[in-house]
Amino acid sequence: MTHLTRVPISIDDLIRAVGGPERGGTCVFLGTVRDAPADGGVTGIEYSGYDTMADAELDRILAEAGKRWPESRIAVRHRLGLVETEEASIAIAAAAPHRTDAFDACRYVIEAVKQRLPIWKKELRADGSALWVDPHGRPAVVGPPSPPPPV
Amino acid sequence: MTHLTRVPISIDDLIRAVGGPERGGTCVFLGTVRDAPADGGVTGIEYSGYDTMADAELDRILAEAGKRWPESRIAVRHRLGLVETEEASIAIAAAAPHRTDAFDACRYVIEAVKQRLPIWKKELRADGSALWVDPHGRPAVVGPPSPPPPV
């Protein structure tokens, strides 16, 4: 089963996927695309990935978390393609009998995702330029966005 | 504005209430009513509260969190009345520019709620009995549920 999607993530579906009568706490994390007015405005981010590896890596991350918090149930979705400002690029839901485990498991997954997921983003600027984003450094201008944002 | 509600909580509305282009991380916590098969099954929980104080206390908790995480925006809803198994009795959403703050602010609110909110719950058992729940101790049988669960 794939954790990657090209359509908006349904938070309700994700919460339902991890819910259950024995799990009383659910922690959800959403990462949303931020605007950057200082850089002339960001209209969206184009996400691309090494799909097969990203999916395998997410499987491994969920398996690790499942081993560490055996009573938890966790689901994750990551967007690919164009994600507009304020939309969620990633959503994680972790449910557990007790809230501490739900928080910790959710946190574990997002930290592992940030460190390990082979996914890249190109910031689409309001002026029509596009930049590959290196979260650890400076973005570099690489030219006009491709493909152009849909109308 | 009241943080208390007698109808199911819309998570999407709560997320929208805290979202914004400068806040890239949103942490949501849901507390849901657990079943307790060992106790013969729980069909729901009847929540009652000291409404005016609960609302004031939630205002104070949100103000404290807002002072501690000034760039965050936080919303909370707590159910009153009958909440059926697997429904959320509480939902908190905290959005912030960075995920650590979103997690920490959300966690702060749920811990404060557990310690300070004047709300009580009566567990409705499958056998028709009802028990006031003391989260720090043993529930005590207090008689048949009132009002009876809706069909």
Place this chain on the structure above:
Amino acid sequence: MSTVRVRFFASYAELAGCETTAVELSLPATVRDVVRRVREQLPGTRALPERPLAAVNLRHVKLDAPVGDGDEVALLPPLAGG
């Protein structure tokens, strides 16, 4: 004599047999004095813990907190929100 309004909730309302009552007492007085007076007035409340959780005017307080005329004092069962 001053009057404070006393509110009971959840299991305490069941023990008291009522949800609100009025208590008269001379000032200065504390929440502890209110609890003492309530025990005299409503025999069911003798089953309450020696030192119940309390609030005055919508804020948690200790039992030695002062009360004034017109205050709303609440006696709170163990909290179970969330």
Place this chain on the structure above:
Amino acid sequence: MSTVRVRFFASYAELAGCETTAVELSLPATVRDVVRRVREQLPGTRALPERPLAAVNLRHVKLDAPVGDGDEVALLPPLAGG
């Protein structure tokens, strides 16, 4: 001679001018050997960092990890998931 498939992503695909290529090399060989061969084959990849992130068969590896015939080697720009 053995063959490994090499994949480029995002900015590295732009530098390489392609998304996949095949590299031939004699075993034993490591990812570092693959990177060296890629630099010879595709001049654009000389702009890649000395020690790029790499994966073999969908797993992160260090540059001294061995590669075998038929392996899929990927060179990964700084990760930006989440």
